[in-house]
Amino acid sequence: MYEFRGDGWHVSAQSHGQMLLALYVRDLAGIEHPGLPAIARLAPAVKPHAAAEFSGYHAAELRQEWQDWWHRILHHDEREETAFSPPGFAFFADSPTLQRLLRAHYGSALSWSRERLAEYSRVSAEHHATGRRRMLEQMITERALELEREPRPMQLKMVELPLAQRRAWFVDPGTVILSQDLPRDAELYRSFLEPVIRFML
Incomplete structure (x- = not known):
């Protein structure tokens, strides 16, 4: 986790x-x-x-x-x-x-x-060790800095599953299901999650 x-x-x-x-x-x-x-x-x-x-x-x-x-x-x-x-x-x-x-x-x-x-467990550890997790942290930090107001409180739950398509599915504003391999593609990962972060913050 x-x-x-x-x-x-x-x-x-x-x-x-x-x-x-x-x-x-x-x-x-x-x-x-x-x-x-x-x-x-x-x-x-x-x-x-x-x-x-x-x-x-x-x-x-x-x-x-x-x-x-x-x-x-x-x-x-x-x-x-x-x-x-x-x-x-x-x-x-x-x-x-x-x-x-x-x-x-x-x-x-x-x-x-x-x-x-x-x-x-192995895939998640690899994402952390290779710095892929920092992409998400960077997206949040960038969004918070560009706002001209206080960021809204945000609770985002990402459910990572072994799925055949590298993409994300939005369940509700606070939950996203995504392929556990999606973070391997930085550009694609950002394209799915950045709009969610912009909306929530």
Whole structure:
């Protein structure tokens, strides 16, 4: 995890276990993701091995149940922290198709997510060691200096995930989901985050 605090602002960057699990399930089942924000596929790619298990009505039902779950995660439903209680997954009793999918594939989803979290620790440490994290700090400092007023208090949470596209998705004014590889491209990183900082400060 990365944190940067200043005079009235707090920025953090970290991964997110629940999002990793949800996106793994999405890709494993071949669920289309038309909702906003429409997050890219995972990297490394997760093959849609479970897609054949659902067709017709059940595929549509699964997509809606997954969308409801994703919405709860994005909007910080505190119940999500204790959502997984194998083998029954009682939290998903109102989402029977998703519940069935989780019962069948939770083990692989959990193993994959743990591997990605370990990988993220290495990636985040590399961003810090190479000075990539300072790009964000510089953007904030530059914006604060150019203002002719006091900067507004700012709380920005960046969720860094292993995604196939190097870009960012704006969830709400205080939350951004981005590819954990995005900081490797300084110009692209700035193009996505500078407008957010200008808006918030």
